[in-house]
Amino acid sequence: MKTPQQKSDxxxxxxxDLSxxxxxxxxAVDRDALPSxxxxxxDLTIRIGAPTGATIGRAIRMFTGRRGRGALDDGIATGLEFHDLVAAFRSNSSPADIIERLRKAATALGGPGNIDRxxxxxxxxxxxxxxTWGLALAKDIADYRAGRLDWQSVDRGxxxxxxxxxxxSLYARILAQACGVPLVTxxxxDLFANSPGYLDSVIKSSRAMFERAAAMGPCCILFLDEIDALPNRATMSPRGADWWTP
Structure with a gap:
């Protein structure tokens, strides 16, 4: 997300440049994030979807020169970003080695690799x-995928x-499994640990969190833990309000 001034610039x-x-x-993950x-x-707009099992299988054949055993499930790369995929393709790896790394990466990110557990x-x-709420949400998402429900009618949180x-935390994983979508935790x-802790860095981290969730489209579960660490705006000190309100 950019400020109005940044968008104008x-x-x-x-x-x-065009002139x-x-x-x-x-x-961009979201087309609306690009300058209008x-x-x-x-002249050309290209939408790149998530790689299917067939696409991953073809990449493995091109990389290793060998064909893996059987077709890969389309969900093998669910929740993985491009760098996660690249990290699985290492020199002298067999197709089985690459597939196992992809499944472990999906498991670590709450993907379908850990469903059976x-x-x-x-x-x-x-x-x-x-x-009860989670089962209703799973039904809503299934209806949305089947074209029976508009996305605006799906419960949001x-x-x-x-x-x-x-x-x-376990409930979030169970819910993502029931809905058949990736989990972003x-x-x-984390918003402080992944940045120097300055206000602009924390804001950038929070925006990156939502961008990562958006990249998991068309839908995913975003689990924001320890949200009670956010202070109460009504009782904050003036100094705290200056920092937290933005």
Whole structure:
């Protein structure tokens, strides 16, 4: 996300380059993130979808010179970014080695690789109302995929609260499994740990979090842990308000 001034600057720069017959190429997770001067004047727009199992299999054959055993599931790369895919392709690897690395990477990111190790949401009666809501969400997503429900009608989120250690993080994984979508997990601490901790860095980290979720499209579960670490705006000190309100 850019400020209005940043958007204006980008549009001016793009328009100037195009008027001089210079080639301009924009790459983004979301087309709306590109300068409008580029998207409205573009001669060609290419949408690149997530790689299918057949695409991954072809890449493995080209890289190793060998054919793997059987067809790959289309979900093998679900939740993985480009650098995750590249990291799985190493010198002197067999097709089986690459496939195993991809599955381990998907498991680490909450992808389909760990489905068999999780309980089913239908059976997780201990979650009570959260289970009921999750089953309804899974049905909504299934209806959306089948064209029976508009995306605007799909429920967008819920807040889970309990004492520590009662399974909130596990619930997020079970929910993603039930919905058949990737899971993106962050915490408030991650927004600071992945940056120097300055205000602009934390804002950039939070935007990167949503951009990563958007890259998992068409839909995913974004689990933001420890959200109670955000202070209450009504009781913040003036100094805290100056920092946190943006």
């Amino acid at each position: 980008c549009n001016i720069e793009v328009a100037a 001089r017959d210079r080639p301009v190429i924009g790459v 001067a580029l998207t409205t004047a573009a 999780l309980p089913k949401l239908q059976d997780a009666v201990e979650y009570g109302a959260a289970r 819920a807040v889970l609260f309990s004492e520590p250690g009662l399974g909130k 962050y915490s408030i601490a």
